[in-house]
Amino acid sequence: MKNMLIHLALIGIMLQAGCSIAQVDHKESTLPFGSSVKLAISQQTLNPEAGTDAPVVGIDGRYAQKVAEKYNEGPRTEAKDGQSISGLIVESK
Numbered sequence: 001m002k003n004m005l006i007h008l009a010l011i012g013i014m015l016q017a018g019c020s021i022a023q024v025d026h027k028e029s030t031l032p033f034g035s036s037v038k039l040a041i042s043q044q045t046l047n048p049e050a051g052t053d054a055p056v057v058g059i060d061g062r063y064a065q066k067v068a069e070k071y072n073e074g075p076r077t078e079a080k081d082g083q084s085i086s087g088l089i090v091e092s093k
């Protein structure tokens with residue numbers, strides 16, 4: 001009888017703890033809908049000339065042309081000597 005009262009008391013305590021008002025504070029993991037538009041509007045309010053069509057100042061033209069050409073060529077898919085990385089690793093051991 002005494003064990004049954006102890007078990008009932010423990011179950012009652014657990015039920016009260018599970019139904020308590022103090023729950024974990026849940027915060028959303030994503031930004032609310034429309035926050036990017038609000039951010040863009042506030043940034044344009046702070047600096048209204050941020051979105052002009054003025055040319056970019058401070059980049060070397062020759063460097064920019066080389067970067068654009070490499071970008072247009074795309075990544076290289078073949079190795080120069082025909083070996084793969086895994087083949088080089090196996091041969092080095």
